[in-house]
Amino acid sequence: MSLAPTRSRAGSAGERDSALPAPRAGRLQRPSWRDGRLIAGVLLVLLAMITGALTLQHFNNSVTVLQASHTLEPGDVLSKDDVTAVEVRLDSPQRYLSSVPTDGSGRVVREVPAGELIARTAIGDAAALQVRAIAVPVTGASAATLQRGSSVDVWVSQRESDATGTTSYKAPQRLLERVSVASVPSSGGGLSGATGDPAVQVMVPQDQVAALLAAMNSGGKVDLVPVSAGSAP
Incomplete structure (x- = not known):
């Protein structure tokens, strides 16, 4: 009696594997401006740059104004010996004196204590005294x-x-x-x-x-x- 040939299990498994479709390697795609993640990243970088620039501008926004070297009394004529130039950061620097007036309006009209920044309203002419x-x-x-x-x-x-x-x-x-x-x-x-x-x-x-x-x-x-x-x- 003749026996029919049988297939081995290994052969059957190999045939099943060969029947499955082979995976295809994915291709890398170049990022597009339509990519939401790319747009969000660019916006974050721009925001960080603007914030840094504003911070530097704030800390570098110093101006030179005059400070009383000693107590200034009403009637005194302001001179360079009475003041010291200092660099400060102020919200309203225009309110303070930045140089000694030379047009006759450099008379102290109210007391200015030593060390105080000299406000423009504290200086005037003789008529303002x-x-x-x-x-x-x-x-x-x-x-x-x-x-x-x-x-x-x-x-x-x-x-x-x-x-x-x-x-x-x-x-x-x-x-x-x-x-x-x-x-x-x-x-x-x-x-x-x-x-x-x-x-x-x-x-x-x-x-x-x-x-x-x-x-x-x-x-x-x-x-x-x-x-x-x-x-x-």
């Missing part, structure tokens, strides 16, 4: 406690005489608040009042000049009381 320097006689002990730039209150005690001719003084009244001392007499001399006492120059608002002069001319006692920086008016 709202205060006048008045010499006030004080005792030597009082003058010794004051210096240029000190803030003082001006107190006045009015003089009065009774029927017997006895002179006395009324209770002191505060005439001026927080006025600046423009100058004090030196130990070797300087300004002095009609009584021979040393005189301290104080910057008096124009509308108060007449009242102060009247008090001094009538024989009233004028006292300058220093005001500390943190005290309430």
Whole structure:
């Protein structure tokens, strides 16, 4: 009896594998502008560049303005010795002085403390000056406690005489608040009042000049009381 030939399992598996379609290698495609991921990437790069440029511009946006080297008093004529040029970053640099005026408008019209940036509104011509320097006689002990730039209150005690001719003084009244001392007499001399006492120059608002002069001319006692920086008016 003859036996029919049989196929091996290995042969059958090979035939099945050969019957499957062979995989095709994928081809790389060049990115297109229509690709959403490419567009998003480009936008992110542009955004980062713009943000960096704006940040650098912000930190490099410094300007040169003038700073008071010492306390500037009303009536002072601004000079190069009074200021220091500094570089700062400001939101409104046009509000501050960048150079010393040379057209006659360089007079200080309000007090500028040492180290403060000099605002344009603090500088003007003589017509813009709202205060006048008045010499006030004080005792030597009082003058010794004051210096240029000190803030003082001006107190006045009015003089009065009774029927017997006895002179006395009324209770002191505060005439001026927080006025600046423009100058004090030196130990070797300087300004002095009609009584021979040393005189301290104080910057008096124009509308108060007449009242102060009247008090001094009538024989009233004028006292300058220093005001500390943190005290309430």
